[in-house]
Amino acid sequence: xxxxxxxxxxxxxxMHLGNLLAALLxxxxxxxxxxxxxxxxxxxDPQRCxxxxxxxxxxDLQWLGLDWDEGGLEPEYCQSRRWDHYxxxxxxxxxxxxxxxxxxxxxxxxxxxxxxxxxxAVVYSGRCAHLTAQQRKDLEAAGRRPAFRVRVPREEITIExxxxxxxxxxxxxxxxxxxxxxxxxxxxxxxxxxxxDALMGVSHVVRGCDLLSxxxxxxxxHRILGYEPPQFYHLPLLVDAQGRRLSKRDRDLDMxxxxxxxxxxxxxxxxxxxxxxxxxxxxxxxDQLISRFHWSxxxxxxxxxxxx
Numbered sequence: 001x002x003x004x005x006x007x008x009x010x011x012x013x014x015m016h017l018g019n020l021l022a023a024l025l026x027x028x029x030x031x032x033x034x035x036x037x038x039x040x041x042x043x044x045d046p047q048r049c050x051x052x053x054x055x056x057x058x059x060d061l062q063w064l065g066l067d068w069d070e071g072g073l074e075p076e077y078c079q080s081r082r083w084d085h086y087x088x089x090x091x092x093x094x095x096x097x098x099x100x101x102x103x104x105x106x107x108x109x110x111x112x113x114x115x116x117x118x119x120x121a122v123v124y125s126g127r128c129a130h131l132t133a134q135q136r137k138d139l140e141a142a143g144r145r146p147a148f149r150v151r152v153p154r155e156e157i158t159i160e161x162x163x164x165x166x167x168x169x170x171x172x173x174x175x176x177x178x179x180x181x182x183x184x185x186x187x188x189x190x191x192x193x194x195x196x197d198a199l200m201g202v203s204h205v206v207r208g209c210d211l212l213s214x215x216x217x218x219x220x221x222h223r224i225l226g227y228e229p230p231q232f233y234h235l236p237l238l239v240d241a242q243g244r245r246l247s248k249r250d251r252d253l254d255m256x257x258x259x260x261x262x263x264x265x266x267x268x269x270x271x272x273x274x275x276x277x278x279x280x281x282x283x284x285x286x287d288q289l290i291s292r293f294h295w296s297x298x299x300x301x302x303x304x305x306x307x308x
Contacts, residue, residue: 003035005204006197007061007068010042011053014254015060017271017305018208018238018246024271025235026206027066027286028293038200039071041078044187054078060255064264065286070200077200079192086187089195089225090180093150096224101146102128102179103139121213123176124149145184149177150191150221157216162233163295164209169216178217194218198227209234210245233295238274239302246305253305274303 007026009019030037039061043049051073058072071077093099104127129151131139140146152171159167169175180191197205212234219229238246246253258267265283272289273281276297 001203003030003033003203004038004201005030005035005206006038006040006071006200006202007066007206008040008042008193008196009057010045010049011051011057012045012048013053014256015057016246016255017253017258020064020255020258020267021238021271021274022207022235023061023064023066024268024286024289025233025275025293025298026204028289029204029206029233029295031286031290032293035204036070037068038202039068039077040196040200041071041073041080042189042192043078043080044189044192046080046186049080060259063259064268079187079196082192082196083187085195085199086192089191090148092225093180098151098224099148099180100129100151100177101136102149102177103131103136103144103146104128123174124178126151126177129177147179147183148181150180151177152217152220155220157220159215159219159229159232161212161215162204162231163298164212164234164300167212167215169213171217171220174213175217190214190217190221194221194225194227197230198222198225202230204233205230206233206235208237210237235275236299236302238305241304241306243302243304274305275299 005026007023009015009023015023027037039058041054041057043054054073075081090099102124128146128149152175154170154172156168156170161167178190179188181187196202212232215232215234222229240246262270263283265285268286268289269278269284270281272278272284272292276299277289277292278284
């Protein structure tokens with residue numbers, strides 16, 4: 001079977017070095033196996049994402065030398081244009097009686113939540129799953145607009161991550177009922193990413209290990225909707241000397257800064273070195289790293305970023 005991988009960034013700002021590492025390793029994973037690379041634009045949130053930012057993201061990837069076989073700015077590969085697919089999946093979950101409205105404010109969600117999961121995430125207790133029809137009617141009459149959650153079973157889910165190894169969660173305890181549509185009617189990431197990976201035939205998902213904890217729920221949702229989950233590969237996060245994760249919000253080594261400082265080959269070589277594919281951060285093109293790529297070389301713990 002042909003490997004189909006994807007890079008699926010959110011155009012909410014310039015990519016930073018951590019995003020670029022994920023893009024490069026996703027690309028290398030596909031190209032080293034003669035597969036198909038998909039670029040999907042995850043622009044679900046209209047308040048944070050824009051076409052201009054998406055165009056800049058595409059141009060930055062091209063500058064770096066990372067190409068793709070399908071997607072980009074084509075409408076069918078932009079989540080903002082795929083809402084009918086998410087609606088169909090939502091209706092299927094409703095038919096299975098797995099959807100319920102949640103009227104909790106953020107403060108109420110925190111107050112009604114179980115103790116934090118091991119990764120620091122808050123696990124929702126299922127409070128609104130037990131509301132009566134009259135209670136829901138009263139809340140809506142008071143102006144509350146519900147989000148919608150999917151009801152998870154008391155089931156243990158294990159994924160075999162291609163890089164990090166075996167990872168297990170008990171869904172009700174470690175994940176909890178999660179939102180699939182926000183109160184502002186915007187589709188949630190958990191639903192959209194599952195539907196898109198399935199309908200685009202994605203077989204390999206390469207992304208940061210901050211998303212590892214969401215993988216069991218996604219694998220479960222794939223199966224509930226009649227899909228086969230992809231093979232996940234989670235890579236370590238890039239952190240600074242204080243152990244702080246790089247983020248778009250802090251403009252840590254974003255592409256605006258990086259493009260003023262490095263050539264594409266210098267930047268790719270640095271990324272290849274951080275990923276364990278080179279002994280030194282010498283200049284390289286993405287094509288030159290293909291023969292050097294193997295997941296066994298990639299670190300499994302956080303990578304501290306300093307200057308080259």
